[in-house]
């Protein structure tokens with residue numbers, strides 16, 4: 038084999054250097070192109086620090102046709118002090134996306150989590166609607182006309198799987214305590230007023246498993262959407278996060294199919310907004326885990342892609358390189374690394390990537 042060192046020794050290093058600097062372009066089509074062939078947008082969450090890695094941005098641009106900020110649109114980042122906004126993270130990601138012809142989505146505008154400490158305190162002592170709508174208006178108007186869709190309200194439903202149960206079906210958040218369910222309507226009206234074009238999405242998780250918790254969530258989700266539609270609230274789509282589990286509660290394909298037909302019957306669009314597959318609880322053997330992750334995603338996508346109103350599939354990251362550490366302290370101590378995304382930390386494609394490509398290559402209803 039002729040090594041680079043041997044060429045350098047022969048004085049040819051300068052001649053071949055440009056060839057080494059050029060990353061070889063894979064000959065197979067990217068996920069974005071495959072999805073486009075099926076009238077779908079494939080995208081992913083990303084963070085601006087990921088753009089500093091030399092080898093990652095080209096992969097991101099090739100595979101993904103849509104970006105969503107993984108954390109840089111969360112209120113604790115953007116509005117650390119009341120009325121003092123820092124849009125720099127979003128702007129960096131959006132500039133990257135626009136320069137490469139990628140679409141962009143906004144997430145999340147109203148959430149019970151990832152808020153600055155001042156907000157919860159203010160909401161506990163005041164019913165000023167601007168505490169809800171101010172942020173929605175600031176974001177939606179600044180990026181007006183540049184957002185494919187906005188996750189206006191995120192995770193407003195109670196999660197029976199976490200032991201949360203109440204008659205309203207809504208999460209007992211600080212928003213609900215002060216405003217009652219009306220905070221959801223307020224947020225959607227403010228978003229519509231600020232951006233007449235973006236698709237307005239209600240986004241949540243947990244509607245795929247067949248257990249009683251899944252049954253309750255599906256029913257509560259439909260109840261929430263029906264109420265909004267009956268009141269003339271401008272909700273246009275359901276975002277299903279798609280945080281799946283390879284070794285936990287599995288996707289119930291029949292129940293999911295039924296649920297999706299209920300969503301379609303309401304003329305709502307559908308998005309998979311945060312797909313990833315938790316592999317905690319699985320074997321240490323990487324091959325076994327990767328196959329289980331891919332299989333569960335395939336079972337989910339099989340059903341999702343049959344829904345004619347599905348517009349986009351986004352993963353909650355493209356590479357395990359940027360995955361959060363495992364939830365379990367025990368696994369963390371043992372050096373476990375989650376393998377929930379399509380590419381491993383060295384940017385090699387995994388079976389999950391193949392499962393996505395296969396799903397995007399199948400037939401879809403017109």
Ligand code: XIL
Pocket residue numbers: 107108145151191278311361
């Ligand atoms: C998570 C991010 O991945 C973390 O990095 C951040 O610290 C907290 O939020 N549901 C959502 C996402 O809607 O916004 C969450 O993202 C994951 C669960």
